[in-house]
Amino acid sequence: MTRYQNIDHLAGDFYTQNFAQTAAEGNLILNLGPQHPSTHGVLRVVVELDGEYIMRAEPILGYLHRMHEKMAEVKTAAQFIPNMGRVDYGHALGWNWAFVGAVEKAAGIEVPERAEYVRVITCELNRIASHLLWWGAYLLDLGAFTPIMYAFDDREKVLDILQDPTGSRLTYSYYRIGGVAKDLSQDCLDSIRAFIPWFRSRLPMYKDLVTDNIILRKRIEDIGVIEKDACRRFGATGPVARGSGINYDVRRNEPYSVYPKLDFEIPTSERKCARGRYDVRMAEMEQCLRIIEQALEMMPEGDILVKGAPKPSWKVPAGEAYFAVEGARGKIGAYVVSDGGKNIYRTKLRAPGFCNLSLFAEVSRGTILADAVAILGSLDLIIPEIDR
Amino acid sequence: MNAIPAELLHIVIGLVAVAASVGLIGLVMVWVERKVAGHIQRRPGPFEVGPSGVLQPLCDALKLVGKQLFMPLGADPILFWLAPVLAFLPVLLLFLPLPVGDGLQALDINLGLLLILAFSGLAVLSVLLAGWASNNKYGLLGAARGVAQSVAYEIPLLLSVLSVSFVAGSLNLATVVEGQGTWPWNWNIMTQPLAFLIYSVSAFGETNRAPFDLPEAESELTAGFHTEYSGMGFGLFFLAEYANMVVVCAVATALFLGGWHGPVLPGPVWFVLKVSALMLLMVFARWTFPRVRFDQLLNINWKWLLPLAVANLLLTAFFVKLAQFA
Numbered sequence: 001m002t003r004y005q006n007i008d009h010l011a012g013d014f015y016t017q018n019f020a021q022t023a024a025e026g027n028l029i030l031n032l033g034p035q036h037p038s039t040h041g042v043l044r045v046v047v048e049l050d051g052e053y054i055m056r057a058e059p060i061l062g063y064l065h066r067m068h069e070k071m072a073e074v075k076t077a078a079q080f081i082p083n084m085g086r087v088d089y090g091h092a093l094g095w096n097w098a099f100v101g102a103v104e105k106a107a108g109i110e111v112p113e114r115a116e117y118v119r120v121i122t123c124e125l126n127r128i129a130s131h132l133l134w135w136g137a138y139l140l141d142l143g144a145f146t147p148i149m150y151a152f153d154d155r156e157k158v159l160d161i162l163q164d165p166t167g168s169r170l171t172y173s174y175y176r177i178g179g180v181a182k183d184l185s186q187d188c189l190d191s192i193r194a195f196i197p198w199f200r201s202r203l204p205m206y207k208d209l210v211t212d213n214i215i216l217r218k219r220i221e222d223i224g225v226i227e228k229d230a231c232r233r234f235g236a237t238g239p240v241a242r243g244s245g246i247n248y249d250v251r252r253n254e255p256y257s258v259y260p261k262l263d264f265e266i267p268t269s270e271r272k273c274a275r276g277r278y279d280v281r282m283a284e285m286e287q288c289l290r291i292i293e294q295a296l297e298m299m300p301e302g303d304i305l306v307k308g309a310p311k312p313s314w315k316v317p318a319g320e321a322y323f324a325v326e327g328a329r330g331k332i333g334a335y336v337v338s339d340g341g342k343n344i345y346r347t348k349l350r351a352p353g354f355c356n357l358s359l360f361a362e363v364s365r366g367t368i369l370a371d372a373v374a375i376l377g378s379l380d381l382i383i384p385e386i387d388r
Numbered sequence: 389m390n391a392i393p394a395e396l397l398h399i400v401i402g403l404v405a406v407a408a409s410v411g412l413i414g415l416v417m418v419w420v421e422r423k424v425a426g427h428i429q430r431r432p433g434p435f436e437v438g439p440s441g442v443l444q445p446l447c448d449a450l451k452l453v454g455k456q457l458f459m460p461l462g463a464d465p466i467l468f469w470l471a472p473v474l475a476f477l478p479v480l481l482l483f484l485p486l487p488v489g490d491g492l493q494a495l496d497i498n499l500g501l502l503l504i505l506a507f508s509g510l511a512v513l514s515v516l517l518a519g520w521a522s523n524n525k526y527g528l529l530g531a532a533r534g535v536a537q538s539v540a541y542e543i544p545l546l547l548s549v550l551s552v553s554f555v556a557g558s559l560n561l562a563t564v565v566e567g568q569g570t571w572p573w574n575w576n577i578m579t580q581p582l583a584f585l586i587y588s589v590s591a592f593g594e595t596n597r598a599p600f601d602l603p604e605a606e607s608e609l610t611a612g613f614h615t616e617y618s619g620m621g622f623g624l625f626f627l628a629e630y631a632n633m634v635v636v637c638a639v640a641t642a643l644f645l646g647g648w649h650g651p652v653l654p655g656p657v658w659f660v661l662k663v664s665a666l667m668l669l670m671v672f673a674r675w676t677f678p679r680v681r682f683d684q685l686l687n688i689n690w691k692w693l694l695p696l697a698v699a700n701l702l703l704t705a706f707f708v709k710l711a712q713f714a
Contacts, residue, residue: 030525036610052529052682143598143679149429215599216678369529370681373608 015046015060023048027055032372034063040137041383045360047372054372057364059357064387072347077103077336078177078312080347085171087349088385090130093123094327095385096175099347101256101323102334103177106316112306115179116258117299121192122162122174122184123325124288124295128199129158130328131281131288134380138278139210141377142219147210154202157195164188177314179305192296196289203286211282220274224363224375227272234362235355238330239284240379243277245270250326261298264291274378281380316344329353329380353379353386406483410631417630418445421671428675455619460523463616467521472617472624475514478507479631486638487562489648489655501559504639505546508594511632512538515596515603515613518625522616530612533682534596534603540689541593541600547697548583548590551704552576552643561639565647575646582700584644586693591636591670593689595629598674602682637666 012020012029020029033044042063048056068087072080084099085092097119104111111119132155136148159169165182166174174181184192210216231241241248249266251259267283269276318340324333330352337346356379364372419434419442426433434441459468485500487493497503512535519531555576556564568575577584593600604612614625641647641662648655650662680688 028525028528030529049529052533139678143601144677145425145598146429146675149431153430213678215680218684219678219681368682370608370679 015044015058019046019048019056019058024050024055026050040377040381043357043376043381043383043386045372045376047364047369049369052368052370054364054367054369057361057372059360061354061357061387064384066384066388068388069347069349073343073345076312076314076342077316077344078310078314080344081175081177082171082173085168085173086384087351087388088327088329088332088353088382089170090133090382090385091126091328091332092170092172093119093126093174094325094332095349096172097123097325098323098327098332098334098349099336100175100177101325102321102336103316103344105323106319106321106336106338107177107310108317109178109306109310111179111257112303113258113300114183114302115304115306117295118165118180118184118304119175120258120262120295121292121299122165122180124291125158125162125192126172127328128285128288129155129162131285132158134281134328134377135206138377138380139216141373142216144210144216147206150202150206154199157191157198161188161191161195164191176305176309178309179303181305183304189296192292196293200286200289203282206282211278217275219370219374220278220378221271223274223367223371224378225272226359226363230359230362234358236330236359237352237355238327238380239277239280240330240356240359242266242268243280243378244272245276250324250331254324256323256325258295258298262291262294264294274374277378277380313342315340315342324350327352329382329385330356349388351385351388353381353383357381357386402484403480406480410480410483410627410634413634414627414630415445415449417633417667418448418626420668421674424668424671425675428672449623452619452623457621458616458618460616462523464521464523467517468616469621471514471518471521472621472628474517475511475628476624476631478510479628479635481507482631482635485561486635487565487642487647488659493562496560496562498558498560500561501549501553501564501639504635505542505549508632508635509538509542511628514625514628518617519603519613522613524616526609526611526615527613530603530609530615533609534613536682537593537596537600537602537685540686541590541693544586544689544693544697545590545594547694547701548580548586549639549643551583551697551701552580554701554704554708555579561642561647565642565649568646568649570646570649570651572646574649575644577644580644580700580704582696583704584640586697586700587640587644589688589693591640592673593685595632595636595670597629597633597670599677599679600685601674601679602685633667633670634663637663637670640666 016029016031023029028049030047030049031044032047034042044060044063046058046060047054068083071083081096081100084095087095132151136151139147162172163169165184165188166172226244228244228246231244231246237248245268247266247268252266264287267280267287269279316338318338320337322333322335324331331350332352333350335348336344339345360376360379364375367375423433434444437443437447459465482504485493485497485503515534516531519527519534553559553564556567558564596603604614614622617625641659645662648659650658
C-alpha cells in the first residue's frame with residue numbers, strides 16, 4: 001500500500017505535535033480551525049478529545065496578525081485613524097474613539113460638545129450592530145439558521161444610518177482628532193428616530209422566538225461558567241465580565257465624553273454561564289436605544305470639529321496618554337507615547353477579545369465539543385481584534 | 389409475451405417507477421426546502437432559474453455531477469466510495485412496500501413494514517463507513533455520533549410502529565391502512581396518539597434532520613461524516629436524506645394518518661397530500677429550532693422515548709388481548 005507511506009506531513013505542525021506529545025494515550029488531537037465554521041475567521045484551537053469530552057484546549061493566535069501597532073509607528077496620528085476601523089470590524093467606532101481620545105488627551109484638545117454627542121450616538125448604534133452580528137452568528141453556531149437573517153435585517157438598517165455620516169458601512173474611520181468628520185444630517189437624524197421604536201418592537205419578538213426556546217436555553221444555561229475571580233485574573237471586561245456579575249463598565253466606572261450626563265443602566269447577570277453573557281448583551285441593546293434617545297434630545301447645535309483641527313501632518317506634542325472606551329466586547333484601550341516627532345513613538349492597543357479568549361482554555365476543560373462551540377461563541381470573539 | 393411472468397413485469401415497472409420518483413422527489417424537495425427556508429428567513433429563495441426558481445435543483449444537480457470526485461490521502465478507496473452508494477441504494481427498496489393508493493403498491497408483501505425497518509437500518513452502516521473511511525477526524529466524530537444516534541432512535545421507532553401493527557394484526561402497510569376509515573377520527577392517530585408522538589420524534593433522529601442533525605453538525609464538525617465528499621458522493625448522501633424523509637413520512641401517513649383514505653379526492657392524492665404536509669413540518673422544524681446537544685439527544689431517547697414506547701406497547705398488547713376475549 002504505497003499510498004499510506006507519505007502521510008507523515010499530515011501529523012501536524014509544531015503546535016499539534018507539541019500537544020500530541022503530552023496527550024494521554026488514546027486521546028484524539030483535533031485542530032478546530034484556522035478554517036472552521038464556528039471560529040469566526042481564523043482562530044485556531046487545538047483540543048485534546050477523549051470521546052467528545054475536551055481534556056485540554058489551547059487557542060493559537062496570529063493567523064490574522066497585521067502589525068497595527070507597528071504601522072502606528074510609521075504613520076502620523078491622523079493617518080493612523082483608518083487602521084482603527086479595521087482592527088475590529090464589529091465595533092469599528094469604539095476603536096476609532098479609543099485612539100482619537102488618547103491622542104486628544106495627549107495633546108490636550110477639547111472636543112466640541114455637539115461632536116461628543118455625535119460620537120455617543122454613532123458609537124451606540126455601532127454597538128447595536130455589533131451585538132446583532134454576534135447574536136446571529138452565535139445562534140448559527142448553535143444550529144439555528146434563521147435568526148441571523150433577522151439580525152442582519154436589523155443590522156442593515158443600522159448600517160444604512162451610519163453610512164450617511166461615515167461614508168462606509170463596516171470599517172468606519174469617522175472620528176477625527178478634535179471631533180468627527182461630518183455632522184449628522186436631518187435625514188440621518190430622522191432615520192435614527194424612526195429606528196428606535198422599530199428596533200424596540202423587535203426585541204420582545206427575539207425574546208419570544210429565540211431566547212425562550214427550550215432547546216436554546218438547555219444549550220446555553222450552566223455552560224461555560226466563569227467565576228468572578230477568573231474574570232479578574234484574566235482581565236475579562238465587557239459583557240463577559242458583566243455576565244459573571246462584575247458590575248464594571250468603562251462608561252460608568254471611568255467616565256468619558258458626555259456619558260455621565262446620560263441616564264442608563266449597566267445590565268449584569270449573576271448566572272455566570274453563557275446564558276448570563278447572552279442576557280447581558282440582549283439587555284445592552286435596549287440600553288443603547290435609551291442612550292441614543294437621550295443623546296438626540298440633549299444634542300446642542302454647534303461645531304462638530306474643533307477650530308484649527310489637526311492636519312494630517314500635525315505632530316502630537318511630546319507626552320503620553322491612555323484612553324479607554326467601552327466597546328461591544330469590553331474595554332478598548334489605546335496608549336500613545338509621543339516624543340514630539342512626526343509619528344507617534346509607540347502605540348499600544350488593548351483588545352478586550354484577547355483577554356476574553358484567554359478564559360477559554362480554562363473554561364472549556366471537561367466540557368463536550370458542542371459546548372466548546374457554545375462557549376467560544378458566547379465570548380463574542382472578533383479575531384482581527386485579538387491578533388491586531 | 390407469455391414467457392415473461394406477470395410478477396416480474398410488475399416488479400420491474402415498480403422499480404423503475406420508484407427510481408424515477410425518488411429522483412423527482414429529491415429535486416422537488418430541494419426546491420421546496422430552499423423556497424420555504426427563504427420565506428422563513430424573509431428572503432425570496434431561489435428565483436433566477438425558471439419560474440420561481442423551479443429549475444434551480446436541476447442546475448444544482450448538474451453542478452454536483454460535473455464536480456471532481458476527490459478522495460483524501462490515506463482514505464480507504466473501496467469503503468470510501470461504497471458508503472454513498474450504500475446510503476442511497478437501500479432507500480430505493482424502502483419505497484417498494486409503500487401503499488400509495490388502494491392496490492397501488494410496488495411490492496405487496498406481508499412483511500412490508502419489516503422490510504422498511506430492516507433496510508433503513510443500513511443507513512447507519514453508510515454513515516459509519518463514510519466517517520471511518522475518509523480518514524478525517526471530523527468525519528470520525530460525525531460517524532460515531534451518527535451510529536450512537538441511529539441505533540438509539542431505531543428502538544423507540546420500532547416499538548411505536550409495532551404497537552400500531554398489533555392493533556391492525558399485520559405488518560403489511562396496505563392492511564394497516566385498510567383498517568382505518570375516511571375521517572380523521574377513524575385514523576390510528578386517535579387510538580395511538582402516544583405512538584405517533586414517539587414515532588415523529590424518532591423520525592427526526594432517524595433521518596438526521598435538524599434539530600437532531602448531529603452527525604453533520606456543521607458548526608462543530610464542519611460537515612460531520614460527509615466532510616470529505618465532493619460532487620455526487622455528497623449528492624448521493626443528500627438525495628438519500630430526502631428519500632429517507634419521504635419514507636418516514638409515508639410510513640407515518642400509512643400507519644397513523646389513514647393512508648390513502650380521505651373524502652372526495654381520489655386515494656393517491658390524499659396520500660401525497662398527507663406526506664407533503666408531514667414533509668413540510670420537518671422542513672419548518674429545521675429552519676426554526678437550534679440544534680440539541682448530543683448528550684441531551686440521547687437523554688431524550690433513553691430516558692423518555694424508550695420507556696414510554698415500551699409502556700405504550702405493553703398497554704396496546706394488553707388491550708388487544710382483552711379485545712380478543714371479549
